[in-house]
Amino acid sequence: MFKVNENYLKLPGSYLFSTIGKKVNAYSAAHPDRKVIRLGIGDVTQPLAPAVIDALHGAVDEMGRAESFHGYAPDLGYEFLRNAIAEHDFKARGCEIAADEIFVSDGAKCDCSNIQEIFSLDNKIAVCDPVYPVYVDSNVMAGRTGVYNAKTETWSDVIYMPCTADNQFVPELPKETPDMIYLCFPNNPTGATLAKAQLQEWVDYANQKGAVILYDAAYEAYISEADVPHSIYECEGARTCAIELRSFSKNAGFTGVRLGFTVIPKELKCGDVALHSLWARRHGTKYNGAPYIVQKAGEAVYSEAGRAQLRQQVDYYMSNARYILEGLKAAGFTVSGGVNAPYIWLKTPDGMTSWEFFDYLLEEVNVVGTPGSGFGPSGEGYFRLTAFGSRENTVEAVDRIRGLQGI
Amino acid sequence: MFKVNENYLKLPGSYLFSTIGKKVNAYSAAHPDRKVIRLGIGDVTQPLAPAVIDALHGAVDEMGRAESFHGYAPDLGYEFLRNAIAEHDFKARGCEIAADEIFVSDGAKCDCSNIQEIFSLDNKIAVCDPVYPVYVDSNVMAGRTGVYNAKTETWSDVIYMPCTADNQFVPELPKETPDMIYLCFPNNPTGATLAKAQLQEWVDYANQKGAVILYDAAYEAYISEADVPHSIYECEGARTCAIELRSFSKNAGFTGVRLGFTVIPKELKCGDVALHSLWARRHGTKYNGAPYIVQKAGEAVYSEAGRAQLRQQVDYYMSNARYILEGLKAAGFTVSGGVNAPYIWLKTPDGMTSWEFFDYLLEEVNVVGTPGSGFGPSGEGYFRLTAFGSRENTVEAVDRIRGLQGI
Numbered sequence: 001m002f003k004v005n006e007n008y009l010k011l012p013g014s015y016l017f018s019t020i021g022k023k024v025n026a027y028s029a030a031h032p033d034r035k036v037i038r039l040g041i042g043d044v045t046q047p048l049a050p051a052v053i054d055a056l057h058g059a060v061d062e063m064g065r066a067e068s069f070h071g072y073a074p075d076l077g078y079e080f081l082r083n084a085i086a087e088h089d090f091k092a093r094g095c096e097i098a099a100d101e102i103f104v105s106d107g108a109k110c111d112c113s114n115i116q117e118i119f120s121l122d123n124k125i126a127v128c129d130p131v132y133p134v135y136v137d138s139n140v141m142a143g144r145t146g147v148y149n150a151k152t153e154t155w156s157d158v159i160y161m162p163c164t165a166d167n168q169f170v171p172e173l174p175k176e177t178p179d180m181i182y183l184c185f186p187n188n189p190t191g192a193t194l195a196k197a198q199l200q201e202w203v204d205y206a207n208q209k210g211a212v213i214l215y216d217a218a219y220e221a222y223i224s225e226a227d228v229p230h231s232i233y234e235c236e237g238a239r240t241c242a243i244e245l246r247s248f249s250k251n252a253g254f255t256g257v258r259l260g261f262t263v264i265p266k267e268l269k270c271g272d273v274a275l276h277s278l279w280a281r282r283h284g285t286k287y288n289g290a291p292y293i294v295q296k297a298g299e300a301v302y303s304e305a306g307r308a309q310l311r312q313q314v315d316y317y318m319s320n321a322r323y324i325l326e327g328l329k330a331a332g333f334t335v336s337g338g339v340n341a342p343y344i345w346l347k348t349p350d351g352m353t354s355w356e357f358f359d360y361l362l363e364e365v366n367v368v369g370t371p372g373s374g375f376g377p378s379g380e381g382y383f384r385l386t387a388f389g390s391r392e393n394t395v396e397a398v399d400r401i402r403g404l405q406g407i
Numbered sequence: 408m409f410k411v412n413e414n415y416l417k418l419p420g421s422y423l424f425s426t427i428g429k430k431v432n433a434y435s436a437a438h439p440d441r442k443v444i445r446l447g448i449g450d451v452t453q454p455l456a457p458a459v460i461d462a463l464h465g466a467v468d469e470m471g472r473a474e475s476f477h478g479y480a481p482d483l484g485y486e487f488l489r490n491a492i493a494e495h496d497f498k499a500r501g502c503e504i505a506a507d508e509i510f511v512s513d514g515a516k517c518d519c520s521n522i523q524e525i526f527s528l529d530n531k532i533a534v535c536d537p538v539y540p541v542y543v544d545s546n547v548m549a550g551r552t553g554v555y556n557a558k559t560e561t562w563s564d565v566i567y568m569p570c571t572a573d574n575q576f577v578p579e580l581p582k583e584t585p586d587m588i589y590l591c592f593p594n595n596p597t598g599a600t601l602a603k604a605q606l607q608e609w610v611d612y613a614n615q616k617g618a619v620i621l622y623d624a625a626y627e628a629y630i631s632e633a634d635v636p637h638s639i640y641e642c643e644g645a646r647t648c649a650i651e652l653r654s655f656s657k658n659a660g661f662t663g664v665r666l667g668f669t670v671i672p673k674e675l676k677c678g679d680v681a682l683h684s685l686w687a688r689r690h691g692t693k694y695n696g697a698p699y700i701v702q703k704a705g706e707a708v709y710s711e712a713g714r715a716q717l718r719q720q721v722d723y724y725m726s727n728a729r730y731i732l733e734g735l736k737a738a739g740f741t742v743s744g745g746v747n748a749p750y751i752w753l754k755t756p757d758g759m760t761s762w763e764f765f766d767y768l769l770e771e772v773n774v775v776g777t778p779g780s781g782f783g784p785s786g787e788g789y790f791r792l793t794a795f796g797s798r799e800n801t802v803e804a805v806d807r808i809r810g811l812q813g814i
Contacts, residue, residue, distance in 0.1 A: 001617030002586035003527035004677045008685050015691040018482065043478035053471040056700070057464060063663070064460040066797070071450035071662040075425065106513055106665075106695075113693035117548070120410035137692045141524070179409035210408030255478040256470070256699045258513075270411045278415050284422040285544045286520035288513075291701060292663045293463070390473070 007143040012150065016133050016374040017041050023358075024368050031366075037397040039324075039385045040368040042188065042342070044253040046316060046390075048297075049309035052252065055300035059293035073289030076280065077104025077261070081295045084302040085261060089246070095233035101265050101276065103283055104298075106290050108218050108247035108260040112182075113138035115214060115243065115262065118278040119180060126159035126178035128171050130189055130375030130382070132216070135182040153377045162378040163190060169336065169345070170194060173201070177209050183232075184216035186223060189375045189384040190345040191337015193228045199235050206241035212268070212275070213242040218260075221251030221314050223340045239265035243275065250342065250388075252301045252310055259290055259298045317342050320394040321387035327398035328385075342387040345372070357383050365400035414550040419557065423540050423781040424448050430765075431775050438773075444804040446731075446792045447775040449595065449749070451660040453723060453797075455704075456716035459659065462707035466700035480696030483687065484511025484668070488702045491709040492668060496653070502640035508672055508683065510690055511705075513697050515625050515654035515667040519589075520545035522621060522650065522669065525685040526587060533566035533585035535578045537596055537782030537789070539623070542589040560784045569785040570597060576743065576752070577601060580608070584616050590639075591623035593630060596782045596791040597752040598744015600635045606642050613648040619675070619682070620649040625667075628658030628721050630747045646672035650682065657749065657795075659708045659717055666697055666705045724749050727801040728794035734805035749794040752779070764790050772807035 013019060020040050028036055048056075062068035076082070082099040090097035105111050113134050116125075121144050127135050136158065139145050146157030154160060159178045161171035169192035171183075183202065185194045194202075206213045215232040223230055232242045244263040248254035264276045290298075300306045321338040328335045334347040348357040354371030361367045361383075372382030389397065420426060427447050435443055455463075469475035483489070489506040497504035512518050520541050523532075528551050534542050543565065546552050553564030561567060566585050568578035576599035578590075590609065592601045601609075613620045622639040630637055639649045651670040655661035671683045697705075707713045728745040735742045741754040755764040761778030768774045768790075779789030796804065 002530050002619045002677060004680050004682070004685060005525050005527055008525060008688060009680065011688065011692075015688070018691045041479065045473065045476065045478070047473045047476045048470045050471070053467060056467040056470075060460060060463040060467060063455045063463075064457070066452065066454045069452065069454045069660075069663075071452070071660075072448065073663060109695045110693060118412050118415060120412055123409050134692060141689070141692070212409045253476075253478075255695075256476075256480060258695060258698045270409060273411050273416065275411070278411060281415060281418065281422070282548070284425045285541060285548070286517060288516045288662075288665060291665045291698065293700070294698060 005141070007141050010148055011137060011140055012148060012153075015137070016370070020368065020370065024362065027362055034366045036362070036366045036368060037389065037393045038368045039389050039394070039397055040370045042250070042386050042388055043255050044250065044388045046253055046313050048253055048257070049306055049313060051300045051303055051306035051309055052297045055296045056293055059296035063293065070292035073292060073295065075284045075289065076100070077102065077290065078292070078295045081298050084299050088302045090231060090233060093230055093234060095231050096239070097233055097263055097265065101263055103262045103264065103279060104290050104295060105260050105262060105287070106258040107249065108216065108245050109134060111260055111262045112214065112216055112245050114282070115245070115279070116142055116144065116180070118275060118282060119212075123179035124157060124159060124176075125180045125182065126161055126174050127182045128163050128184070128187070129160040129377060130163065130372055130379030131182065132184060132188050133375065135214075160376070160378075163187070163192065164378055165347075168192065170198065173205050178211055181206060181211050181213045182216070183213055184218070186219040186228070186341035187343075188219065188341075189343055189370065189372065189379065191339070191341035191343040193223070193225070193340045195227045196229045196234060199229050199232060203232065203235040203238050203241060207237050211241065215242050215244045217244055218247040219250055219341050220246070221310075222318060222342050224318065225340055228340050233263070233265075239267045241268065243268065248298055248301060251314065253313060254297070257294055257297060259294050316391070317387045320389060320391060323394055324385055324387060324398055327402060331402045338387065344385045344387070346383050346385065348381050348383050354380055354383055361401070364404060365397075367397045367400055412548070414548050417555055418544060418547055419555060419560075422544070423777070427775065427777065431769065434769055441773045443769070443773045443775060444796065444800045445775045446796050446801070446804055447777045449657070449793050449795055450662050451657065451724075451795045453660055453720050455660055455664070456713060456720060458707045458710055458713035458716055459704045462703045463700055466703035470700065477699035480699060480702065482691045482696065483507070484509065484696065485699070485702045488705050491706050495709045497638060497640060500637055500641060502638050503646070504640055504670055504672065508670055510669045510671065510686060511697050511702060512667050512669060512694070513665040514656065515623065515652050516541060518667055518669045519621065519623055519652050521689070522652070522686070523549055523551065523587070525682060525689060526619075530586035531564060531566060532587045532589065533568055533581050534589045535570050535591070535594070536567040536784060537570065537779055537786030538589065539591060539595050540782065542621075567783070567785075570594070570599065571785055575599065577605065580612050585618055588613060588618055588620045589623070590620055591625070593626040593635070593748035595626065595748075596750055596777065596779065596786065598746070598748035598750040600630070600632070600747045602634045603636045603641060606636050606639060610639065610642040610645050610648060614644050618648065622649050622651045624651055625654040626657055626748050627653070628717075629725060629749050631725065632747055635747050640670070640672075646674045648675065650675065655705055655708060658721065660720060661704070664701055664704060666701050723798070724794045727796060727798060730801055731792055731794060731805055734809060738809045745794065751792045751794070753790050753792065755788050755790050758788075761787055761790055768808070771811060772804075774804045774807055
């Protein structure tokens with residue numbers, strides 16, 4: 001008789017954003033007349049940039065003619081895209097990353113949940129708390145996290161690094177030594193950043209301890225301050241300890257287009273074994289490449305027109321972020337983030353729990369955010385709003401929140 | 408110090424098609440004047456059908472306007488696509504499969520390598536021999552296959568079901584009881600099929616033993632004979648024992664577009680645990696949906712125009728299959744397959760090994776096929792040719808092979 005992977009049964013509840021979706025759908029079904037504004041899930045709302053649309057149409061036309069049809073893509077991605085990434089995301093910032101160290105994929109969510117597969121189940125992971133749930137859940141499913149404590153909402157074999165107002169939402173080096181360290185900066189959900197010197201400390205620590213850093217830089221396009229690194233490879237020594245995960249979802253609005261990439265420098269090794277070759281093997285065996293038309297769209301992101309158009313798109317979202325940040329501050333909320341990231345992290349008022357505040361906002365002003373406790377125990381008492389709405393909806397949501405009685 | 412997943416290190420050599428790609432590239436680099444014809448990897452060559460191209464352009468336009476922009480897709484796929492699949496692939500064939508039992512993905516390769524994740528590592532798998540390498544390799548990477556014997560090229564904890572000329576390439580029920588049974592019909596690589604009564608035996612066996620069948624029906628569009636089932640759900644009792652994996656790669660030429668789906672009936676359970684809910688959890692946590700534009704392309708595959716155009720495309724490839732089959736028969740080769748499948752399975756001449764014949768064909772007539780031994784030990788002495796080339800190349804390849812001296 002077949003048996004199931006019992007690790008799946010250890011997962012408490014459903015995936016955070018599925019739960020939110022169900023709650024919001026139930027509310028909307030019960031109140032079809034209400035206009036619900038969603039600043040919860042980090043989904044973009046602006047249409048694809050004209051340069052991207054043009055590239056997609058062009059690639060579709062190619063696929064309709066035998067002489068320019070494209071079948072299976074190269075395992076690791078088309079060279080035209082990997083070259084553009086290497087040039088603009090790394091070489092232009094002084095980072096030494098070659099095109100063949102870049103693995104193109106259908107998005108950072110897949111990559112950051114699959115990357116743990118190439119590591120031993122004995123490895124101990126460290127995560128920030130609060131944290132993007134996928135890092136932990138993918139390790140739970142693999143069986144790397146030990147026993148769940150429902151009271152503390154923590155796993156016995158996970159090292160949690162609290163990020164709270166006390167440390168400006170910046171994690172401290174852990175006391176217990178981890179093997180795999182998940183870092184995401186600019187941070188989801190808090191919007192906090194690390195200065196270059198702070199990130200260098202993590203790189204030095206990882207090299208000293210023989211740990212690997214899984215660096216999620218999905219939000220790097222939102223960095224506005226000069227001292228904040230866009231890539232971990234801006235730090236010395238990162239090539240021997242860091243994997244970087246990148247997304248086109250937020251910098252180019254590809255949440256529904258699906259494109260991302262992972263960087264594994266060839267020097268990153270365990271003994272003689274290069275992680276690069278293990279990930280290449282995984283790509284070759286379990287993946288069949290991102291669609292040709294989507295990779296052409298990715299190439300257009302780096303064109304001169306694409307870069308100019310997407311700069312405007314990021315600016316649009318960041319002006320939303322400023323509106324939320326300033327509006328909520330003026331209303332007396334304690335808020336952070338929103339300067340180098342599209343996320344605003346606010347303290348719930350009147351000692352409400354995160355989910356209480358979620359229900360309160362949904363019911364009173366029909367605004368959807370994300371409960372901080374959904375990202376981990378240190379997120380309790382916090383709430384995430386995203387800047388990815390339309391300008392009109394963002395303004396209306398903030399104004400509705402400001403109009404709440406008794407806040 | 409972090410450690411790697413040691414199961415990866417057990418994998419012998421690289422992924423079959425990567426090896427072939429490297430050999431062919433090396434040959435082409437050394438002989439730039441030669442025209443190499445590739446009938447090796449099962450990649451299509453005909454352009455996307457006009458109905459699909461129209462749908463792609465339409466969806467791209469939608470993505471360029473804020474009011475019709477699509478961000479993150481629903482976890483399990485858009486309803487418009489799941490409804491079309493349920494209607495045309497199942498209801499039209501008398502199979503009781505609901506739209507919410509269909510999980511849309513970026514292709515069958517990902518699904519058939521990821522599906523093992525929801526099962527216990529203690530489960531024992533059974534595979535046909537020869538077999539599509541992904542089934543075995545994904546289980547090796549997970550640690551489910553025991554020790555590799557380099558001499559026999561088999562894994563200690565895998566049940567092999569030889570498919571040879573002696574049994575018309577149809578597997579017999581295994582003596583040792585498996586927990587998970589991988590079946591692919593029409594078969595890759597042999598092109599063999601099961602009649603409905605034969606598949607019913609497997610369903611009955613699985614229900615009796617408490618095993619789950621992972622049924623890969625990627626080639627169902629090529630079935631030309633009435634008695635060959637297109638779906639395992641045509642068999643009674645399959646809803647309690649079978650998962651079906653489907654692809655758009657071969658029926659609609661989507662190898663470079665990336666779309667597939669997996670069917671898990673809600674009755675398929677281990678105790679109280681529905682596999683449907685485990686796979687839904689995996690989708691929600693580790694995947695972000697197939698691109699909107701690709702799902703719209705998938706919908707067009709089921710339109711009246713799409714179906715007519717793709718019927719022509721399948722006929723085109725199957726006329727290639729007939730040309731290969733008849734041409735090689737006339738040349739004295741022992742061949743099978745090619746009637747309900749786009750693959751022709753031929754016995755290597757003069758006692759050559761599969762790789763010897765691969766090198767021989769590549770060097771003598773610049774034709775690329777796939778060595779049968781790459782699919783498993785019982786594939787030794789066989790060779791796979793695909794019908795996915797252009798008509799012109801297919802004719803030229805067969806004529807070149809027929810012209811070989813001493814065969």
